[in-house]
Amino acid sequence: MQTVTIKNLTKKFGSAVAIDNLSLNIEKGKITGLIGADGAGKTTLLRTIIGLLLPNEGEISVLGFNPETQKDELNLHIGYMPQKFGLYEDLTVIENLDLYADLKQVPHDFEKMLEFTTLSPFKDRLAGALSGGMKQKLGLACTLLGNPEFLLLDEPSVGVDPISRRDLMKMVREMINPDTTVLWSTAYLDEAHSFDTAVVIDKGKVIYEGKPHDLAPTPQEFENKVIDLMGGYKKEESLIAKNYEYNHSYCGENDYYTVEADNLEKRYGNFYAVKNNTFKIKKGEIFGLLGPNGAGKSTSFKMMCGLAKPTSGTARIMGTDIIKHPAKARSHLGYMAQKFSLYGSLTVRQNLNFFALVYGISLLKRKKKVDEIIEVFGLKEYEKIPAEELPLGLKQRLSMAAALIHNPPVLFLDEPTSGVDILTRRDFWNHITSLAQKGVTILVTTHFMDEAEFCDRISLFYKGQTVAIGTPQELKQKANANDMETTFINLIKESEVNQ
Amino acid sequence: MIRDFLRRVAALIKKEFITIWNDPKTKGIIIGMPLMQLLIFSNTSTMEVQNIDTVILDRSKSVESRELISRFEYSPRFRNFYYVDNEADFKKNFDVQKVQIGLNIPNDFSRKVKSRQGAVVQVVSDGRQTNSAAIGAGYAGQIITGYSNDLIGNNGAGINITVRNWFNPNLKYKWYILTIIVSMLSLVTTLILTSLSIARERELGTFDQLIVSPLSSFEILLGKSIPPLCIAITLTMIMIGIIIVFFKVPFVGSVPLFLLSVAISLLAIVGVGLYISSISNTQQQAILSAMTFMMPAVLLSGFLSPVEDMPVFLQYLTYLNPVRFFMVLSRGIFLKGMGVDDVITNIIPLIIIALITLTLASRTFKRKLG
């Protein structure tokens, strides 16, 4: 029994082809994963299936309805969670639920949902005040209202820690019926491996459709196989690292520890967002900050790069206190934000020009440097395109280029691979590790456990404090686990018990 | 050090310009809207009352009354005439706002005129448009007096008033209102551009990237104030060009002084705008705060009614209002050719306001970062 039948679907935006003559069947009662790079066409496909976009060519049948002409009837049977979750930030948890229940015309039956999502104590909190993981759960709860036959989730677990992801997965599996169909678009391959069916999309076409276990028995191998399907990843020499020059004049008073946090604390009244945070990072080390959402790692990260002022303690970059001498400290820093934070209306080149100048590259050297960096980052053909029109993977490359343009000795990366496909991620980490070998100190936060393996040392946060710090190997031993995800979960559970 | 500073600020300024330039819609609106408003309002704003519709109740129906009426008909200011023969209809025409003025000529009009006794004509005006009422009645009065003088000659004691309107001989209201509109439009444009600048970056998420960079808060504020200032000054120049060429408003003052006044007034406004931008978290808040400032500032600037006529407390308040000084300066230099001394008297308060607002803006900005 097919929930969705798609024949020869094509969708264009202007002259850009998002979906290219795609044919696909989605089976009823199964959880199907939709895997692909950003820009591959996942979101467009989802939107076209439920009728938010109209196809240029092709036929679609969803639950027997034609989304083009019968969208209203179709709506009654589906639950759709878009990428921005669709939550009203000015409304409370319960108000959001009430709203969606009314809009879908279903009973206000929330007890079980609230308990299951552990959102009961936060019933009256404004949605905008929830942590990332809680927002996701609430978004999913609103989508599940009314027990829809067909559930479509557009990257619901992006940017969320492993524990919340597990919860989310559990939530979906337990709250649906045996004949509910789920279409789950994701970039997390370990998640996708647990689904019944996997559909891999690349450049608007299906390149694999079948059971994940047929492709590979374990999630790690699954990842490799998917990469092969996407054209394979050849680990090449990182041009970016090759091009990078470590400026030895940066050696300040303290050139062994390049990044230091000394008893950092961030207090709001009686509430400590971050407490007793101390660590020292050596030159060329990749240091990871891990932890559940709301544990304090983002706050700690922000204090380190000067975005937030600590209520006590110091943060030092290359020996310079970032609060006392901000300009000097910041000139040693390259920063990549989680959400794309460069200027959307400026072209790639214009963005790079701006950051080059701001970071002190003289006008004479600027053109040469920008040319170089465009070449090295593979942005040549996108030079004149406004940044907001780039697909996510290229946006991320641009952000990295802007962060590295002044050859900083220290790089701060805030969830740099959030939402990006596996190929791009592998490539990205190749650059990162190569840069570290050249002497760049890297502070990174991430929710991808496979990336955690690339770190030299990790600091695990929980409730504002560091609960474990060490190499991945040391942490695995401590948690009695073989993989980072289980390590993470075990160590966190332990801390909870110890509280 | 200085070179770094200049380089960074220049980069920020260039970026701001490109952001505005790259988006055709924004470009169109920033330039197009003020120009459109200038053209429309310059044509519609007038203190002169014209096209007056009148209702006439002529009980006299004599040669004299008809002669009087014909003078109204010949007057260019009066448009349509409606003739009634009873009080009720007379009132009705007013009620439904068909007319603004009414003439009630009594039945003894002709007799009194012929016998050289004093005759009275009642001029009724519609008070629902207070301004026009008085002015229209004034015109009617002049026509009646003119007729009276023609009949009996104009000897006897009296006072001949000769009016000399300095700087605007024909008392063209347009000259007055155009200089005002130009000042207001450039102020509003500046205010909106600056108040949205930081708030927009916050909402879009690009602001963090700026904070993490070596740019100091002073550099950021500087980089954010110069582009709107330049755009506003350019806009002002274009509008001035238009009013001089198309509307033939004479410019008698000194150009450098004028440019200086414009620059400093706008600088004061930039300070206000940046302050608003630093305290607003969203674009909506920024726009609303800008409105809340703009409305009283414009209304109390002296263009509707003189500052010296306001209650004392409000008069002192206007010393903090950059719009008030800008109006005086722009009109003064444009039409009167104000000299250096007077310009300075008016510029000093502007400089003070600019300093206050810019300091306030940078303090708030720094505080918000912590």
Add this chain to the structure above:
Amino acid sequence: MKILLALIKKEIKQILRDPSSIIIAFVLPFISIMIYMYGINLDSVKITMGVKNDDNSPEVATLVKSFGHSKYINSINFDNMEDIKTAVLRSKIKGAVVIPNDFSTKLSRGEKSDLLVITDGSETNTANYVQSYAITIANQWLATSKYAGKIKRPLITAESRTWYNPDLNSHYFIVPGSIAITMTLIGILLTSLVVAREWERGTMEAILSTSVKPMHIVLGKYIPYFVLGMMSMAFNVFLCVGVFKIPFRGNYFLLFFVSGLFLFTSLGIGLTVSSKLKNQFLSSMVAMSLGFMPALMLSGLMYPINSMPEFFQHLTRIIPPRYYVSFIESEFMAGTIPEIVFANAIFLTILGCLLFIAVYMNTSTRLDGKR
């Protein structure tokens, strides 16, 4: 309909939790009425004028005194023209009267004497006052002076009557007018941001996959802001009539009814702009230019429509504030006049409905915008 109620509930909660809506609805109008009441005076304005007297006779000295005593003038005496020139240039005085040395001699001969009135032409609005004050005071003085007997009585005099506003108090006119401005502001500014914001934040996409229909979305925006607007209206009327004692001779029901119609059109303008542009920055700029400025300048509130060039007179026909201003001024000052109420209400209804249709056509349940 339950869906509609849910959307309205949500919108109301968002309004209540956002202080800026409250500020526009209540604080801004309050400030503006205060300004109109106390800051602006469009009637007999007090003006600073200069007086230069070249005539030495004691009679003329009393003329100079009358200028000094007039409560509409702040008079300063000058000895020479240079000083007058400087004072005018500096905007210290708005004009001056110069009494020539043969002023009293001509009058005693039963002739017309000359009076020179100088005005600062760059201050065109006050120039008229300078002129009229000078004429009035001079003539009043003449009528009570020793030359009164030599005046020839005019044959025909005009007797002036002002209906509906016999006190000629401009506040009675301006303050109700400010209600029109406020209603425009609320209708346009608030709504112009609202729809654009939902698109920018992604909540619009989420609700489009539920059972929501375009009409729900449209009404879900109109209704809450309509309620807010009417509450603001009530507050304004209370301020005008209850606190500042502006006379209201009309019918309260009609006042609120027609105001409701006007609010309906303002909301339509704001929502059309917002749905079309889907961008907060642009929506607010366009709404301000197309909605607010015309309300101020082209509605007949500041400048009489009849005095505008032909083309513009016709242009004002599609500007809703024109009809509302006409109605509200009449209702306050003249009481209910059926033809006026009817005519304006009809136009407002038509404009309102056209705008409603425009909003509806621009609201779609698909991202493409197609239906």
